Amino acid sequence: EADIYQTPRYLVIGTGKKITLECSQTMGHDKMYWYQQDPGMELHLIHYSYGVNSTEKGDLSSESTVSRIRTEHFPLTLESARPSHTSQYLCASSEPATTNQETQYFGPGTRLLVL
Amino acid sequence: KNQVEQSPQSLIILEGKNCTLQCNYTVSPFSNLRWYKQDTGRGPVSLTIMTFSENTKSNGRYTATLDADTKQSSLHITASQLSDSASYICVVSDRGSTLGRLYFGRGTQLTVWP
Numbered sequence: 001e002a003d004i005y006q007t008p009r010y011l012v013i014g015t016g017k018k019i020t021l022e023c024s025q026t027m028g029h030d031k032m033y034w035y036q037q038d039p040g041m042e043l044h045l046i047h048y049s050y051g052v053n054s055t056e057k058g059d060l061s062s063e064s065t066v067s068r069i070r071t072e073h074f075p076l077t078l079e080s081a082r083p084s085h086t087s088q089y090l091c092a093s094s095e096p097a098t099t100n101q102e103t104q105y106f107g108p109g110t111r112l113l114v115l
Numbered sequence: 116k117n118q119v120e121q122s123p124q125s126l127i128i129l130e131g132k133n134c135t136l137q138c139n140y141t142v143s144p145f146s147n148l149r150w151y152k153q154d155t156g157r158g159p160v161s162l163t164i165m166t167f168s169e170n171t172k173s174n175g176r177y178t179a180t181l182d183a184d185t186k187q188s189s190l191h192i193t194a195s196q197l198s199d200s201a202s203y204i205c206v207v208s209d210r211g212s213t214l215g216r217l218y219f220g221r222g223t224q225l226t227v228w229p
Contacts, residue, residue: 004158040124040221040222040224041221042119042204042219042220042221042222043159043204043219044219045217090158090159091158092158102208103161103164104161104217105161106158106159106160107158108156108157108158109156109157109158111156
């Protein structure tokens with residue numbers, strides 16, 4: 001069982017609100033990721049981080065931002081939520097592997113509904 | 116274009132039966148292929164990982180195969196249980212370093228009925 005946590009698990013908010021999705025891991029992993037997943041669709045990488053003070057945009061154009069002030073914490077913020085942001089958001093972390101078998105450990109996800 | 120295609124999209128089987136899920140990919144260069152299990156409302160959990168030189172890997176009742184020449188993989192589930200009901204996702208990595216990129220399939224939704 002991976003020690004990676006996400007809060008809230010479910011969130012319903014109105015359009016225009018600012019929200020922050022929390023992600024924490026206690027494994028000391030340097031790399032962390034945010035994915036977006038719609039029902040029946042593949043995961044899309046929206047942000048990732050190699051370590052403290054490192055943040056990079058992923059493949060999916062996103063209106064969200066992330067920060068990495070501490071190794072264990074990687075919050076994702078939506079400044080102004082829109083109905084198009086309705087989705088499941090998955091956080092993951094991994095440690096650099098000595099072989100080509102780096103494993104990503106996923107959190108339980110946050111299901112976001114924007115009305 | 117690097118892609119990962121899974122089939123079938125969904126599958127219903129009776130408890131105790133076996134099943135096989137398919138994954139075809141066009142990712143190049145290839146580093147490794149993973150199968151993940153994602154329970155409803157949860158994050159994916161890694162089941163198996165195979166590199167180029169491996170053609171089979173087992174994890175309990177789950178057995179994955181890889182044919183790197185034809186770029187195909189399968190996940191065989193033996194003696195299915197109700198708890199096997201989940202989405203099974205095939206993920207291919209194009210590089211082994213920390214710069215590696217992951218390509219996700221859309222998953223096969225498996226339902227096991229009693």
